[in-house]
Structure formats: C-alpha cells, structure tokens
Amino acid sequence: MLTLNVGPSKVTDKTKQDAKEACDKGILEISHRSEEFTRISKKAIEGLRKFYRIPKDYYIFYTSSATEAMELAIGNCCKKASFHFVDGNFSKQFKDVALRLNKQVDFDEVKWGKINDVKQAQIKKTVDHIAITHNATSTGAIFSMQDISYLRKKYPSQILTVDITSSAGVFPARIKEADIWFFSVQKGFGLPAGMGLIIVSPKAFQKSIKLEEQNLNQAGFFTFAKLQSKMEEKYQTPCTPNVFLIYLLAQKLERWNKRGGIQKNYQDCLEKYKLIEAEVSKNSKFKFFIKPKKAISYITPCIEADPKVLIKLHAIAKKNDLILGKGYGELKEKTFRIANFPSVKKSDIKKLVRLMNQA
Numbered sequence: 103m104l105t106l107n108v109g110p111s112k113v114t115d116k117t118k119q120d121a122k123e124a125c126d127k128g129i130l131e132i133s134h135r136s137e138e139f140t141r142i143s144k145k146a147i148e149g150l151r152k153f154y155r156i157p158k159d160y161y162i163f164y165t166s167s168a169t170e171a172m173e174l175a176i177g178n179c180c181k182k183a184s185f186h187f188v189d190g191n192f193s194k195q196f197k198d199v200a201l202r203l204n205k206q207v208d209f210d211e212v213k214w215g216k217i218n219d220v221k222q223a224q225i226k227k228t229v230d231h232i233a234i235t236h237n238a239t240s241t242g243a244i245f246s247m248q249d250i251s252y253l254r255k256k257y258p259s260q261i262l263t264v265d266i267t268s269s270a271g272v273f274p275a276r277i278k279e280a281d282i283w284f285f286s287v288q289k290g291f292g293l294p295a296g297m298g299l300i301i302v303s304p305k306a307f308q309k310s311i312k313l314e315e316q317n318l319n320q321a322g323f324f325t326f327a328k329l330q331s332k333m334e335e336k337y338q339t340p341c342t343p344n345v346f347l348i349y350l351l352a353q354k355l356e357r358w359n360k361r362g363g364i365q366k367n368y369q370d371c372l373e374k375y376k377l378i379e380a381e382v383s384k385n386s387k388f389k390f391f392i393k394p395k396k397a398i399s400y401i402t403p404c405i406e407a408d409p410k411v412l413i414k415l416h417a418i419a420k421k422n423d424l425i426l427g428k429g430y431g432e433l434k435e436k437t438f439r440i441a442n443f444p445s446v447k448k449s450d451i452k453k454l455v456r457l458m459n460q461a
C-alpha cells in the first residue's frame with residue numbers, strides 16, 4: 103500500500119533497510135551515554151547542519167515532537183508577549199501553547215483558505231516573540247522565504263520562531279533569517295513518528311539564559327543551556343533519546359547530502375507539483391482550497407472537491423493500493439491533501455493524477 107498521507111508519511115525502502123540494520127547491529131540496545139551513540143548522533147546533527155547550511159554558532163537539539171518544540175520556544179524565549187500568525191490548526195495550537203504558558207498573546211488570524219499578509223500585521227512594541235507556521239498542513243497554505251525575511255528585517259530584536267514541520271526536508275529555509283526553526287520527522291523527512299529537531303540562534307540561546315537568571319524561564323528542565331550542556335562535545339541529551347530515530351535520521355541525511363541536499367529535494371518537489379497543478383487546472387471537479395496562487399503549498403497541496411467525488415476518489419485509490427490524505431478537521435469531507443514529500447516518487451504522483459481522472 104502506498105500512502106500519500108501528510109504525516110506519518112511514506113517511508114522509503116532504504117529507510118526500512120536502515121531500520122532492519124538498526125535491529126541487526128544492536129543499535130536499539132546501545133547506551134545513550136556510549137561512544138557509539140555519540141558517533142551516530144554527531145552524524146545526524148552534523149548531517150542536518152550541512153543539509154540546511156546551519157551556521158556554526160546556531161545550536162541544534164532533539165525534541166520529542168514539534169509540539170514540544172513550541173513549548174521550548176515560548177518557555178525559553180518569550181518573556182511577556184507572543185505574536186502569532188494564525189491560518190490553520192497548528193498555528194492556532196502554537197498560539198494556545200503561549201496562552202497556556204500565561205503569555206500575553208496577540209495574533210493575526212485569517213479564515214481557513216486564506217493566508218496572512220505579514221506586511222499588514224500590527225505587532226506591538228511590547229511583543230518579544232513572534233511565531234509563524236511556514237506551511238499550514240491543515241489548509242495547504244505556504245508563506246514564502248520573503249515573508250520570513252520581511253519579518254526578520256522589520257522586527258530585528260524580537261525572537262522570530264518558524265514552525266517548518268510540514269515543509270522540512272523540502273523548503274530551502276535560510277536559517278540565519280530567524281532565531282528558532284523546528285519540525286518533527288514524520289512528514290517531509292519520511293521517518294517514523296516520535297522525534298523533532300529545534301534549531302536555535304545565539305540570540306535565542308542568550309535570551310533563554312537571561313530569562314533563567316531572572317527566574318522567568320518556563321522551559322523547566324529543558325532550558326537551552328541544559329540541552330547544550332549535554333549536546334556539546336558528546337552530542338547527547340539530558341534524558342534518554344530516541345536512538346532508533348537518530349540513527350535513521352543520520353542515515354537519511356547522509357544519502358540526501360550526497361545526492362544534492364535540500365536543493366535537489368526542492369527541485370524534485372516542484373517538478374512533481376507541476377503534475378498536480380496541471381491536473382487540477384484541467385479537471386473541473388477539483389480546485390485548490392487556497393485561493394491566492396502564490397500561497398498554494400507545493401509541498402502539501404490541499405484540494406477541494408464535491409464530497410461525493412471525494413468518496414469515489416478514496417474508494418478508487420484504495421482499490422489501487424493508495425491511501426490519500428483526508429482533509430483536516432472541518433475540511434475532512436470536502437478536501438484531500440497530498441504529501442509531495444521527498445519519499446514520494448514522480449511515478450506515485452502520476453498514479454494519483456490518473457486516479458483523479460477516473461473519479
């Protein structure tokens with residue numbers, strides 16, 4: 103069965119081989135304080151640094167999920183007030199995390215199907231943390247790198263955090279242009295669920311330390327300084343990490359870096375997206391849920407159709423050993439989503455397009 107679900111997403115045969123190897127080589131049983139762990143973890147962290155061209159002075163830490171990374175960003179780096187761009191379910195969740203941590207929360211919210219105009223946002227001077235979700239997985243809306251760069255230039259002193267959970271592995275983020283980036287691995291990275299990564303600028307790191315000194319850091323045990331105390335030199339973690347996923351990540355990044363890195367993944371994604379776009383533009387049964395063309399996600403496009411057409415499409419897909427990503431929440435019956443991730447081949451997308459023609 104082939105899955106085009108947006109997460110957990112398709113796992114390639116190579117990753118399945120890596121998983122078997124992890125079992126066969128006894129990697130599942132190694133100590134997270136061993137030299138072997140350090141070697142594997144270093145390979146994963148340095149592989150990610152190379153893949154995203156992460157500057158040397160930026161920190162990288164493991165998390166258990168993207169949701170935990172939201173808590174780490176707010177807990178470590180927001181003193182008083184957090185501003186959120188809300189255009190879907192997970193940007194709303196990020197805002198809720200800030201509310202639960204008792205921050206003053208301001209936000210710019212648009213109806214599902216639209217995308218915020220970052221230039222129109224009114225962000226007060228008292229705000230010290232800004233959050234943006236790069237790719238809204240629930241609606242298929244995507245911001246551009248220019249939007250993020252605009253925020254960086256306009257608000258240089260605030261901590262700017264970007265959730266790249268559903269665009270990671272594909273979108274060539276310019277890491278210097280924000281303070282915190284995070285994602286989990288079960289989407290674009292095509293790995294089993296259960297781990298996230300957070301990338302932290304020196305400015306965000308120093309702010310976390312300052313808030314700790316003032317007794318205002320709400321990250322609990324997981325302050326950035328605590329994470330770094332284990333990460334530096336030994337690439338370890340304060341608690342027992344997901345060694346299995348760290349191994350799979352290291353292997354995947356080695357392959358990706360050898361074959362052209364993120365630029366290759368990005369170009370492949372655009373090429374596959376063209377097939378989807380061509381089908382949607384000529385097949386009157388389907389349209390993109392997001393209206394402004396420039397905001398349509400090429401990574402997780404969300405496609406709208408009559409619920410009857412979608413029932414038929416899901417049934418045809420199932421018969422052909424294909425699982426489609428259903429719509430999210432209130433969009434469940436009237437949309438479907440496509441994981442145009444690196445693990446999904448051009449032939450997989452061609453198959454989907456053929457089936458859309460039969461629905």
Ligand SMILES: Cc1ncc(COP(=O)(O)O)c(C=O)c1O
Nearest residue numbers: 167168169192239265267268286
């Ligand atoms: C954009 C975005 N952010 C955050 C999350 C939450 O990820 P996790 O389940 O790894 O915490 C998701 C999950 O779908 C997501 O799509």
